[in-house]
Amino acid sequence: MTLKDKTTVTFYNGLTTIGGPMIEVAYNDSHILFDLGEVYRPELGLKLEDEDFETLIKYQLIGDVPDFYDEKVTGKKIDTDRWKHSAAYISHLHLDHSKALNLLDPSIPLYAGPNTAYMLPALNEHGDFLLPAAGHDKTYTRDIIAAEYKKPIEVGEITMEIWPSDHDAYGATGLIVKTPDKKIAFTGDIRLHGYHPDWVHEWLQAAKGSDMFIIEGTGVSWPERKQESSEEFTGPKNENELTEEIIRLQNANPKRQITFNTYPTNVERLLRIISDSPRKVVLHAKRAHLLKQSLNKDFPFYYLPGEAKFDDLKPELEVSYDDLIADDHQYLWQAVANYDQLQEGGLYIHSNAEPLGDFDPAYKPFVEQFAQRGIEYLALRCSGHADEAELKEIISEVQPKLLVPVHTLHPELEENPYGKRILPERGQIVTL
Numbered sequence: 156m157t158l159k160d161k162t163t164v165t166f167y168n169g170l171t172t173i174g175g176p177m178i179e180v181a182y183n184d185s186h187i188l189f190d191l192g193e194v195y196r197p198e199l200g201l202k203l204e205d206e207d208f209e210t211l212i213k214y215q216l217i218g219d220v221p222d223f224y225d226e227k228v229t230g231k232k233i234d235t236d237r238w239k240h241s242a243a244y245i246s247h248l249h250l251d252h253s254k255a256l257n258l259l260d261p262s263i264p265l266y267a268g269p270n271t272a273y274m275l276p277a278l279n280e281h282g283d284f285l286l287p288a289a290g291h292d293k294t295y296t297r298d299i300i301a302a303e304y305k306k307p308i309e310v311g312e313i314t315m316e317i318w319p320s321d322h323d324a325y326g327a328t329g330l331i332v333k334t335p336d337k338k339i340a341f342t343g344d345i346r347l348h349g350y351h352p353d354w355v356h357e358w359l360q361a362a363k364g365s366d367m368f369i370i371e372g373t374g375v376s377w378p379e380r381k382q383e384s385s386e387e388f389t390g391p392k393n394e395n396e397l398t399e400e401i402i403r404l405q406n407a408n409p410k411r412q413i414t415f416n417t418y419p420t421n422v423e424r425l426l427r428i429i430s431d432s433p434r435k436v437v438l439h440a441k442r443a444h445l446l447k448q449s450l451n452k453d454f455p456f457y458y459l460p461g462e463a464k465f466d467d468l469k470p471e472l473e474v475s476y477d478d479l480i481a482d483d484h485q486y487l488w489q490a491v492a493n494y495d496q497l498q499e500g501g502l503y504i505h506s507n508a509e510p511l512g513d514f515d516p517a518y519k520p521f522v523e524q525f526a527q528r529g530i531e532y533l534a535l536r537c538s539g540h541a542d543e544a545e546l547k548e549i550i551s552e553v554q555p556k557l558l559v560p561v562h563t564l565h566p567e568l569e570e571n572p573y574g575k576r577i578l579p580e581r582g583q584i585v586t587l
């Protein structure tokens with residue numbers, strides 16, 4: 156229940172988990188919801204087809220949010236007498252912020268930054284990315300409105316502004332919400348060590364003095380790791396250093412096979428590697444197809460033996476797999492399989508690609524296969540999230556009246572020297 160003539164904020168999910176924030180802002184007969192992701196809990200062993208609405212609610216993978224989900228999914232009608240104006244927003248395309256977007260009622264507009272809006276349908280082309288929409292084929296992705304950055308979107312008495320931000324998901328954004336008497340800002344996922352700290356600072360300025368500042372806190376989730384990481388960490392400190400290291404490795408190894416892989420949704424890192432590399436960068440056809448579908452960009456590509464062809468890739472850009480396997484100087488290419496065919500003495504750069512890390516049982520055998528083959532395995536990582544110091548800096552730029560840390564295992568580790576802080580429980584309504 157929400158109060159009329161007051162701004163209320165209800166925290167439905169994603170508070171003490173990494174990901175899955177679902178938060179509603181309401182004022183009179185207007186309300187908005189952000190984000191529409193699913194908490195990632197691989198230990199449950201659920202397959203996409205097991206994830207019906209009851210299961211998602213039972214395991215708290217999504218919030219039990221009234222009056223936003225499709226009636227065909229919940230069996231409950233939306234109260235259109237109570238709510239005259241509704242909209243939803245997703246901050247970026249990571250699954251813990253987007254996977255449940257097809258559950259949103261088709262009559263409610265969903266907004267996102269343009270890159271997020273264009274890439275999600277391409278990522279879900281095979282129906283294996285998002286949860287399915289009721290009454291549609293699993294490859295369907297509901298309409299996502301590509302919002303113009305910073306331009307107010309009116310939802311009855313509430314306005315939303317979508318600002319470009321920085322995270323390891325291409326086109327990540329932050330949100331500023333204004334009701335007739337309050338200003339609320341939501342970071343989505345955020346960092347200051349990516350390619351666009353200037354964009355982040357600009358939106359933090361716009362968020363300055365917010366009545367409520369909802370901030371992610373992934374970077375303070377593992378305080379026990381702080382000590383070891385500061386002592387042992389020698390890798391790149393930011394995205395620019397990471398790209399520079401990949402360039403340096405090519406220059407330092409003029410006669411050596413060099414392959415790499417990155418995460419599909421970290422498009423910007425890949426675009427930088429392509430543009431800055433002295434070698435010609437060749438992508439696996441599936442990745443080239445994703446970039447063609449979502450950005451309409453063409454890059455050199457290859458097929459593994461026997462793979463089906465994509466009809467949107469330009470044949471003149473194809474490089475033969477045999478040429479790549481035999482090459483030791485011309486190409487930097489994306490290796491995704493058949494690692495046993497790579498050259499002994501070569502270098503493979505694993506840059507936040509899958510398997511992502513030690514927590515995945517597939518990681519150790521993946522790494523070991525390179526050593527067995529005499530190939531150097533190099534993990535070059537850069538986090539998508541602000542660390543403790545960056546979170547402090549972000550909070551100091553906004554100086555909020557009320558701070559609400561979410562999306563973290565330890566919300567109590569984020570403090571607000573400029574005002575109050577609350578650590579809401581799931582389902583808690585905060586009246587501003």
Ligand SMILES: [Zn+2]
Nearest residue numbers: 249322324344
């Ligand atoms: Zn994210």
